[in-house]
Amino acid sequence: MQKLKLRLGNAVFAVVLAAAAIIFIAPILWMLSTALKEAEDIFVMPPQWIPDPVVFSNFADVFTKMDFLQYLKNTIWVSVLPVFGQLLAVPLVVYSITKIEWKGAKIIFPLVLVTMMIPWQVTQIPMYTTWSKLGFVNTFIPLVLPAFFGSPYYIYLMRQFMKGIPNSLIDAARIDGANDLTILYRVVMPLCKPILVTVALLVFIAAWNDFNGPLMYLQESDKYTLSVGLQNVLSNNTLKRQYNLVMAAVTLFSLPLMVVFAIFQKQFISGIATGGVKG
Incomplete structure (x- = not known):
């Protein structure tokens, strides 16, 4: 029973850490996504996380x-x-x-x-x-x-x-x-x-x-x-x-x-x- 509680506690802790990591990394991913988009694709709804097409020329x-x-x-x-x-x-x-x-x-x-x-x-x-x-x-x-x-x-x-x-x-x-x-x-x-x-x-x-x-x-x-x-x-x-x-x-x-x-x-x-x- 004690081992089950320990594993459950570790699982909850891991889920919390994963959620926090997603919250922190989401702005960085959105920055990269926006940097690779055409200007007209930035504000489309629903938001497009994966650019299509990918525009590397933005950096140039x-x-x-x-x-x-x-x-x-x-x-x-x-x-x-x-x-x-x-x-x-x-x-x-x-x-x-x-x-x-x-x-x-x-x-x-x-x-x-x-x-x-x-x-x-x-x-x-x-x-x-x-x-x-x-x-x-x-x-x-x-x-x-x-x-x-x-x-x-x-x-x-x-x-x-x-x-x-x-x-x-x-x-x-x-x-x-x-x-x-x-x-x-x-x-x-x-x-x-x-x-x-x-x-x-x-x-x-x-x-x-x-x-x-x-x-x-x-x-x-x-x-x-x-x-x-x-x-x-x-x-x-x-x-x-x-x-x-x-x-x-x-x-x-x-x-x-x-x-x-x-x-x-x-x-x-x-x-x-x-x-x-x-x-």
Whole structure:
């Protein structure tokens, strides 16, 4: 009887998960379906999930209707460089406040957490004013350079992981004559691979999807990222009522994120699970 209840519970759980998966994946499937349709087939009733005919030329038309390749190149720059910046800065900060004993370590980390509570709307105008006076508006610098100083959330996330590394390993490396940089890069960081992959993915996804930053700092269309460029095309009615081309553009915009997440999902989930549960 107990085994029957257990199997019944597992079956119900599986059905609930399947229903939730369908709810989450349905918009993606509809996006792909619309991207492969003729414009007049989008609003037919009942809805047509399988395009007939399948129009692959919609994706080619995107490149003629907007400067997609230029937007893509700009987006890659402002998405990849912050990943390197965060992976350079965050481990240095976390190691210094977690594995090095000094008086300021217990003060610095709470201050870092406090900055997470400040809404970006509060700092938006001061930040724009600062970058404007430095002459960096309409450049990629405001979108890239801050990453090389670390971000509070990624510092917090990695600290939770690094706290679990035994201090005995670090002490043994110090006895062997290794300095702190050697310990960090040869001992600690190889053990932090799951959280490093997680941080890299989160940074890349956030930068790729960022709309407010590029909209605020970039003024010339040849510097637009995909998010701003697509919105600019829509607001200029370049793709007016051509929803199949809009969905084709959105599909191309989303595809790199899907591919990257599919490749690194195991490391991502491992980093979140391990780094997010420690106090």
